[in-house]
Amino acid sequence: xxxxxxxxxxxxxxxxxxxxxxxxxxxxxxxxxxxxxxxxxxxxxxxxxxxxxxxxxxxxxxxxxxxxxx
Numbered sequence: 001x002x003x004x005x006x007x008x009x010x011x012x013x014x015x016x017x018x019x020x021x022x023x024x025x026x027x028x029x030x031x032x033x034x035x036x037x038x039x040x041x042x043x044x045x046x047x048x049x050x051x052x053x054x055x056x057x058x059x060x061x062x063x064x065x066x067x068x069x070x
């Protein structure tokens with residue numbers, strides 16, 4: 001797990017606001033409220049979490065080539 005990044009930058013598709021956030025390692029994050037405009041982000045179809053859809057780094061299980069969120 002030493003090569004796994006636990007922080008990623010989420011970019012809001014509504015306003016372009018960027019925020020560095022810590023990813024949960026035991027659960028997927030299905031929702032994220034943009035701290036810039038308040039939009040609620042949800043994963044794109046086929047993605048497991050908001051980090052995989054809007055982040056600079058995919059979630060920890062995906063980084064390790066494991067299934068995510070069961």
